[in-house]
Amino acid sequence: DSGVTQTPKHLITATGQRVTLRCSPRSGDLSVYWYQQSLDQGLQFLIQYYNGEERAKGNILERFSAQQFPDLHSELNLSSLELGDSALYFCASSVGLLGVAGNTIYFGEGSWLTVV
């Protein structure tokens, strides 16, 4: 158990709908990351927050947004869903910013999103 908690574990929704994925980082971790993993694209970095502020942005669609709250939990909002958004969405956390010796990111178990 990495200590990163994601809900829901599974979600099935229709095209055009909006969903929210929730993540609680490990105790003491200030950074939260969101990744998307699909069968054909591997793990793709979406966005990172550090202590409530957006720190880095990857290939995140405009239909997607995220935020990190004062209690450090984070939410990833996916709207106007398309079939191609079906994927496993991972949240990860780290104490601080990567690149500092001993600072590693730990992943949650993911949220399976199926868009039908």
Added chain:
Amino acid sequence: EDQVTQSPEALRLQEGESSSLNCSYTVSGLRGLFWYRQDPGKGPEFLFTLYSAGEEKEKERLKATLTKKESFLHITAPKPEDSATYLCAVQGHDYKLSFGAGTTVTVRA
């Protein structure tokens, strides 16, 4: 843009048959190279971080090494429980972590 290429895509081993996985990378200002293990439907599990060329780290039957252009994950005398997808990732100057597509290892008893 940072790039990570892992080879081979898949590796089938007999129990006890040692082998190596390769991770080639191009990155602007390497801050760290990470190895993860991922089981089907699960989140990646952290294995190692390497920070500079020449560095080596070991954990049970796994040993990771780093050069300026690539990293190797050596699996010594693997067991069936070592079957998983092994992911390599690099972090560049912008703090983004870029993953390779992974190598799926299957160890047969």
